[in-house]
Amino acid sequence: MEQGKKAVALHSEGCNCCQAVLMSACEQFGLTQEQAYSLAAFFGAGMRRGEVCGAVTGALMALGLKYGDENNRKCEKSKEFLKAFEAQFGALPCRELLARNQKKMCPTFIEYCANYLEEDLK
Secondary structure, three states: OHHHHHHHHHHHOOOOHHHHHHHHHHHHHOOOHHHHHHHOOOOHHHHHHHOEOHHHHHHHHHHHHHHOOOOOOOOHHHHHHHHHHHHHHOOOEHHHHHHHHOHHHHHHHHHHHHHHHHHHOO
16 A cells, blocks of 8 residues: 555654654645644654554544544544554554564554555545
8 A cells, every 4th residue: 555655665764653654644634744744743652652652643643633523423433443453463552562573563563554544544
C-alpha cells in the first residue's frame, strides 16, 4: 500500500513514528506536511516516555480528524484500531513493543498503522 511506504520513507528521513504516520495521511484532511510535522513533534517514542507507540498515536490523530465529534460518539473506530494493532503486535506501549521486537521493528509498526489508515480512510 502506498501510504505505508510513504510513512516508512518519512521515518527513514528523520521523522518520528507519530509524525511519519500522521504526515502520510494529512493531505486528506487539509493539513500541510509542516502542520502535521509540528502537531506530532512531541509524540514520538511513546510521548518520549515509552508509553503508547508513536505510530499508534499518529494513527489515532488521523482517525480523530475523520471520526471525532463533539461528544466522541464515534470513538468505536479508535477502539477497533487499538484492538487490531494489539492483536497484531501483542502490546501498545512503545517500551514493550521494542523490548519484544527491537528498534528495527519501528518501520513495521509505522507501515501497519499507515496502511490501516489508508484502508479505513478510503
